[in-house]
Amino acid sequence: MLLVDTYLDKSSIQGIGVFARNRIPKGTLIWKLDPRFDRRIPVDTYESQTGPVKSYLDRYSYPDRHDPSYIVFEADDARYMNHDDDPNCDVSSPDETYALRDIAPGEELTCNYNHFFENGFDFLGDRHP
Structure with missing residues (x-):
């Protein structure tokens, strides 16, 4: 956040x-990662998305540097x-x-x-x- x-x-x-x-x-x-608000999304969930949701995550999320099986989506x-x-x-x-x-x-x-x-x-x- x-x-x-x-x-x-x-x-x-x-x-x-x-x-x-x-x-x-x-x-x-x-800025500080705040797990109460910032989301860690499993890569398999991200990869299963299509259309506008996938496009939005492509643009506004990034690989989790702690665990490559997640992406990070900042809530703010x-x-x-x-x-x-x-x-x-x-x-x-x-x-x-x-x-x-x-x-x-x-x-x-x-x-x-x-x-x-x-x-x-x-x-x-x-x-x-």
Whole structure:
């Protein structure tokens, strides 16, 4: 769950993004996995889905780095965080996200998706190594 005040808005990176409502100092804990709200979905359940449900999970979930037999679906707006090769958020820990530098009010929160996918990721037809 996000632990800082944010809002959604149009992103110059892709579609919708998550933006800081207030200044976030470097080192601030921004997000923490909360099993009361964030969902761990068995891969076989995910793979059995089709249509809009599968498309939604494809876009807004990622492999569970603790157990590859699950995916993680975040219950809040953190799922709208976009990829950046030079992000302002550190997602290297599977359970916590920290600000890599000071983040200004109105600045989009970004992370490097390569932390979630061993061999890079496909996003809207764009392969990232």
